[in-house]
Amino acid sequence: MPSDIWTRGALADVWEERANQERLRSEGRFTHTCADDGISDFERYAILAEEMGEVARACLENAELSNDVHGANLRKELVQVAAVAVAFIENIDKRTAEE
Ligand SMILES: [Mg+2]
Numbered sequence: 001m002p003s004d005i006w007t008r009g010a011l012a013d014v015w016e017e018r019a020n021q022e023r024l025r026s027e028g029r030f031t032h033t034c035a036d037d038g039i040s041d042f043e044r045y046a047i048l049a050e051e052m053g054e055v056a057r058a059c060l061e062n063a064e065l066s067n068d069v070h071g072a073n074l075r076k077e078l079v080q081v082a083a084v085a086v087a088f089i090e091n092i093d094k095r096t097a098e099e
Helices: 005-026 041-062 074-098
Strands: none
Touching (some): 041 074
């Protein structure tokens, strides 16, 4: 069981980002989070893949392998990937509980 300060810090940021997703949805920035019903698992996967693409972009920028620089922050993008994955898991768990 992880319990060190680094794990707690990472999970705290994922928790905060997960709450941020809900806020952005409520403000109309997007129609669904991956926790919501009304979209398919393929669409949830596309959302997750989009975030993973941003991780790839950050890696390329950090390695100075891209001249198409957007100032991507690797850690921030990884937190977003984790938060999207958590939302996806929440939806699966809700569906399972309703069975
Ligand atoms: Mg992102």
